[in-house]
Amino acid sequence: MLLNRDRADALMDRHGLEAIVASQTINVFYLSNWATDASWGFGDLALVVLPRDRRLEPAVITVETDSAQPQQRDGTWMKVIRPYRRKPGIGPGARPVDPDDEKNPIPADHAEAVADYLEELGLSGATIGFDDRGLGMDVKALAAPSFQFRDARDLLRDIRMVKTPEELRLMRAATRKTEIGLLNAAEAIAGGATCAEAERAFWSTVPLLGGRPVFLLITPYRPGVGRMPKATPLQPGDNVTFDATAEFDHYTSDIGRTAVIGEPTAEQLRRYNAMRRGWHAALQEFRPGRMSSDIERAVVGHIQAAGNDSFSGCSIHSVGLEHTDHPHPGNSLSPFELVDGSVLSCDMTWMNVGVGRFHLEDLIHVGSGEVVTLNDNDSRMFMCIDGRSERVE
Structure with a gap:
């Protein structure tokens, strides 16, 4: 049930x-x-x-x-x-x-x-x-x-907000299909596709897996220039952010990753890995009874302490049958109180004109004193090189 x-x-x-x-x-x-x-x-x-x-x-x-x-x-x-x-x-x-x-x-x-x-x-x-x-x-x-x-x-x-075992089963399936669609989009980018073409790879992959694609926010960014149209041919140094959602049996998911064309610079890795380390350290902050807005501030603090001192904001929301599956009488990102048994996502985006635009997002289950990541916990940056995508530390 x-x-x-x-x-x-x-x-x-x-x-x-x-x-x-x-x-x-x-x-x-x-x-x-x-x-x-x-x-x-x-x-x-x-x-x-x-x-x-x-x-x-x-x-x-x-x-x-x-x-x-x-x-x-x-x-x-x-x-x-x-x-x-x-x-x-x-x-x-x-x-x-x-x-x-x-x-x-x-x-x-x-x-x-x-x-x-x-x-x-x-x-x-x-x-x-x-x-x-x-x-x-x-x-x-x-x-x-x-x-x-x-x-x-x-x-x-x-x-x-409090998910049953049957709901968690469906959400794990939705998350897996989202991941594979995102990976295929990143692989298409590595093979020379534009973001517009890679978007089609996501939309065609997910139905073959039994899921329903909902959205892929795929953003090309060129350091020193800024955000570019999705049909722009990519070149070394550009980076691409993915914010992906697919459904399985009406239950949704939400995952975010970042790719760089060619080898990332040391500064790109330093900033992005600070986001990763800070996020992992912040998982201890997700406890029932706390307000989402308080945890958002804690996440920002952890990422800044991990080495990205200009990181300034993130957004937490519940996920389930809706992308924002918690009460929101004012707007979809209104603060809410965490409850035991909820599934949550935290959108973390950072941008610097000279360095790039990065996005990181995992799906977590908060229950019985534990925080469990429902998607693949490998959040390393993708490096698109020699026609393939590889994760890089």
């Missing part, structure tokens, strides 16, 4: 909620283990009702044609699947039905289906969290006068 049910229960109790209704695709998948064809492929809306009281059955609510389709992998763990109309006259499995058949009524839309199921559970007058406030308003118009809804978009992110 992807869902951390104990954490969901605890946070619903904290916020005084008797159920959560999810309609965003990633939340429906997280709560139910079912990425429905309707929501991911056809633009219809699938939803989940998760009651706090475990004696009440949770349910997936989706269009009637979707409700009878084969489910991906093991399908949902939820026993109740309720339909609503996609098109009058077509029912589960595309069988013709009479939409006015009073013996087998099908709700006219998703809001009515949610309101009906909440009433069936005895929650029509309860306080319910919705990850879509608009849907909460629609359901309130159909529910009892005492019905209340709360914005639960960041509550779902808060629940998702």
